[in-house]
Structures are given as C-alpha cells and as structure tokens.
Amino acid sequence: MSPEESYDVIVIGAGPAGSTAAKYAATNGASVLLIDKKKNIGTPIQCGGFLPCYEELQELLPRARLPSTLMDIPKNCIHTSTRIHRFISPNLEPKEFEVEANVLDRSRFDKYLVKKAVKAGCDMLVGTRADSIKGDTVSLKGLFGEFDITTKVIIGADGPNSLVARHSGLIERSDDMGRAVALEYELTGADIDKDAVEMYFGRDYAPAGYGWIISQGGDTANIGVGLRRPLCEPGVSVRDYLHRFMYEHPRASPRFKDARITAVISGIVPVGGAPPQTVAGNMIICGDAAGHLIATNGGGIPTAAVGGKIAGETAYDAVSGTCDLMQYDSRWREQMGLEIKTSVYVKRLMDGLMRSDQMMSTSMKMLTTDQMKALQRGRLPDMVKKMLQSLNTGI
Numbered sequence: 311m312s313p314e315e316s317y318d319v320i321v322i323g324a325g326p327a328g329s330t331a332a333k334y335a336a337t338n339g340a341s342v343l344l345i346d347k348k349k350n351i352g353t354p355i356q357c358g359g360f361l362p363c364y365e366e367l368q369e370l371l372p373r374a375r376l377p378s379t380l381m382d383i384p385k386n387c388i389h390t391s392t393r394i395h396r397f398i399s400p401n402l403e404p405k406e407f408e409v410e411a412n413v414l415d416r417s418r419f420d421k422y423l424v425k426k427a428v429k430a431g432c433d434m435l436v437g438t439r440a441d442s443i444k445g446d447t448v449s450l451k452g453l454f455g456e457f458d459i460t461t462k463v464i465i466g467a468d469g470p471n472s473l474v475a476r477h478s479g480l481i482e483r484s485d486d487m488g489r490a491v492a493l494e495y496e497l498t499g500a501d502i503d504k505d506a507v508e509m510y511f512g513r514d515y516a517p518a519g520y521g522w523i524i525s526q527g528g529d530t531a532n533i534g535v536g537l538r539r540p541l542c543e544p545g546v547s548v549r550d551y552l553h554r555f556m557y558e559h560p561r562a563s564p565r566f567k568d569a570r571i572t573a574v575i576s577g578i579v580p581v582g583g584a585p586p587q588t589v590a591g592n593m594i595i596c597g598d599a600a601g602h603l604i605a606t607n608g609g610g611i612p613t614a615a616v617g618g619k620i621a622g623e624t625a626y627d628a629v630s631g632t633c634d635l636m637q638y639d640s641r642w643r644e645q646m647g648l649e650i651k652t653s654v655y656v657k658r659l660m661d662g663l664m665r666s667d668q669m670m671s672t673s674m675k676m677l678t679t680d681q682m683k684a685l686q687r688g689r690l691p692d693m694v695k696k697m698l699q700s701l702n703t704g705i
C-alpha cells in the first residue's frame with residue numbers, strides 16, 4: 311500500500327500504546343498513519359502477557375479512564391486465566407493473595423489492537439521503520455518502499471529504545487538502573503500451578519528484580535528473570551541467572567525437569583519512571599517510550615494502553631485546534647502520574663531491601679498480604695507511608 315503524502319498524525323510503533331493512540335485519534339476524525347518495523351505485528355513477542363482483569367486495573371489506576379480494549383479482550387487472545395499471585399522469599403517462604411488476571415497471547419492481542427485501529431479509520435504500514443525525523447517530516451523505509459511523510463503530530467510509541475524520545479531530546483540516556491533486562495523461556499512439559507502466577511526473590515537468581523513463572527495453561531508456561539545489570543555478579547550473564555533459576559532453584563527447578571524450551575523472549579523494561587517532559591514541539595511519547603510502566607512489577611500493558619489513549623485523544627484535539635499539544639503531559643499525569651512515580655519510589659526502597667536476602671526474607675515475613683499486594687502494585691502500604699511521614703521525608 312502507498313500511504314498519503316501527508317497525515318494529521320503519524321504513530322510510530324504498533325504495540326499496545328501505538329495501536330490505542332491510532333485508534334483514538336482516528337475515531338475522533340484525524341487522518342492517521344500507524345507504522346511498525348515488524349513484518350508480523352506482535353512477533354517476536356517481548357512480554358510475559360500477564361494482565362490483571364479490568365476491575366483489578368481500575369484499582370491499580372483508579373483515576374485512569376481505561377480504554378475499552380482492556381475490558382473486551384477476545385478469548386482467542388487469552389492463553390489462560392489465573393487467580394493467585396504468589397511471592398516466594400529468598401528463604402523459600404511463600405505468601406499469596408488473590409488477583410484475577412489473564413495471561414495474554416501478546417502476538418494475537420497486538421494484532422487485535424491493530425485491527426481496532428484500522429477499523430477506526432487509520433492507515434497502516436507493517437515492515438516499515440521510521441528512519442529519521444526532520445521537523446514535520448518523517449522518513450520511512452521498509453517493505454513498501456521509502457517515503458517522506460509530512461504530519462502535524464508525531465506520536466512516539468516505539469518502545470524502550472524510542473527514536474522519537476531520543477530525537478526530540480525528551481530522553482537523553484537512560485541509566486542502567488532505570489532499565490531492567492528481561493529474559494524468559496516459553497516451555498512445554500512443565501509441572502506448574504495453573505491457577506497461580508509466581509514471583510521469586512533472591513540475589514542468586516534475580517538481583518534487584520525477580521524471577522517469574524506464568525502459566526499459559528496445560529503444561530505450558532513462561533519462566534523468566536528481570537534484573538538490573540549493575541547489581542549482577544561480575545561475569546554472570548542474564549542467561550546464567552535464568553538457568554540458575556530454572557535448573558537450580560530448590561522450589562522452582564523440580565517442576566522443569568521434563569520441560570522443553572519452545573521460545574526465547576527478551577527485552578528491556580524501563581523501570582526508571584517517566585521523564586520530566588513527554589512533549590516537545592510536534593512530538594509526544596507514550597507507553598514504554600515514555601516510561602509508562604509500574605516499576606515494581608514491570609507491568610506495562612495497561613499503562614501503555616492508557617498513555618496511548620490519552621496521546622491519541624490529545625493529538626486529535628491539537629490538530630482540530632481545541633487544545634495545545636503540551637496538554638498531553640498534564641493529561642496523562644492526572645490519570646496515572648502518581649501511580650507511576652510512586653512505583654519508582656517503592657522500587658527504590660525495595661532495591662535497598664533486596665541487597666540482602668536475609669533483609670528481604672524478614673521484610674516479606676513481616677508484611678501482611680494486603681501490604682504485599684500494595685507493594686507489588688507499586689503503592690506504599692499505609693504503615694510504611696506513616697513511618698516515612700513521621701520521619702519527614704516529604705512523601
């Protein structure tokens with residue numbers, strides 16, 4: 311397909327943020343071009359697919375107006391559903407609480423979101439990379455040729471290594487502590503608890519992060535680690551940590567003795583929070599590109615979708631002259647800024663605890679399940695908040 315020479319809005323990246331942005335801008339009446347460098351949307355997958363159900367998401371982001379696509383998820387995009395969240399401390403003590411959640415087939419889910427955007431009226435180019443940006447012109451290169459497209463608004467939904475974020479100067483260089491590295495295997499033949507998602511803590515397996523086991527139904531699962539490089543042992547790679555977790559962890563490894571790896575998935579998780587500004591000139595950033603993620607659990611699907619929705623709505627408002635594009639920044643911060651910021655703060659507190667397995671195990675033992683749930687969601691439990699307030703920390 312040949313695109314038009316000019317659009318109101320170009321959205322770069324067709325993950326949850328970009329497709330949602332394109333859908334909302336097009337629904338409202340803007341001419342929109344959505345592009346992705348992937349030839350096959352959603353593939354390769356870079357996600358565990360864990361997504362709490364709609365009611366849980368409303369509690370997680372109470373001020374956000376969630377896009378309907380997070381509620382009406384087609385059954386064929388869901389591998390399985392889980393209802394327990396279990397934490398395993400470094401000294402192997404389990405603690406659990408109930409969380410209704412779905413485990414998505416991200417590849418199908420991303421395609422579903424693209425279909426929604428196209429149905430709303432946007433043009434779409436797969437296998438097409440945004441190569442450079444000059445003023446109001448984006449140069450595209452890929453399967454369908456090379457094009458220079460002019461536009462009024464550029465939405466950068468292009469993930470953690472965003473070209474738009476770098477080009478606009480909104481994000482200069484992320485420090486390694488603000489970027490977790492994640493590696494996971496999809497497995498068959500695993501003996502796992504189908505009702506539970508498990509998070510394992512301990513410096514030997516995931517320094518300043520956690521290991522996870524997410525059921526995909528039947529005997530399939532994904533097992534992964536997310537960690538920060540500066541806190542890893544010298545000479546030990548992310549793969550070494552994942553293998554230790556899968557083959558040596560006293561509680562996890564027995565389940566995988568007959569398992570076979572069917573896919574390898576890796577990626578960056580931006581856990582450092584959002585930059586001070588997310589709009590520059592005609593460019594705005596959303597989703598992972600803007601650090602829209604709950605840092606304590608690495609969950610970015612819901613925040614990407616909310617950020618994308620606000621980006622699409624604001625881009626339309628700006629091109630139709632009813633608001634300044636700058637309003638995007640305050641709009642998304644009103645809906646989820648506090649939750650993202652607090653999660654980064656809580657993550658930093660947890661980093662301190664995770665420097666010692668003993669301290670982490672003792673803290674996990676002391677916390678009630680409600681307090682654990684609050685921390686996992688990136689909230690400060692009331693008890694901790696009161697303690698910090700009494701110390702006059704400004705929280």
Ligand SMILES: Cc1cc2nc3c(=O)[nH]c(=O)nc-3n(C[C@H](O)[C@H](O)[C@H](O)COP(=O)(O)OP(=O)(O)OC[C@H]3O[C@@H](n4cnc5c(N)ncnc54)[C@H](O)[C@@H]3O)c2cc1C
Binds near residue numbers: 356359467
């Ligand atoms: C291993 C791993 C496991 C995870 N597990 C979970 C989980 O279980 N639950 C959860 O909620 N979150 C999880 N996350 C985080 C989640 O995947 C992201 O937060 C989410 O995908 C962000 O959506 P996005 O649309 O902002 O970015 P992405 O989904 O990364 O989409 C960005 C898109 O932009 C495209 N792109 C990039 N540059 C260009 C360019 N120059 N031109 C054209 N296209 C471009 C890419 O091809 C990509 O399709 C995980 C992350 C990783 C790495």
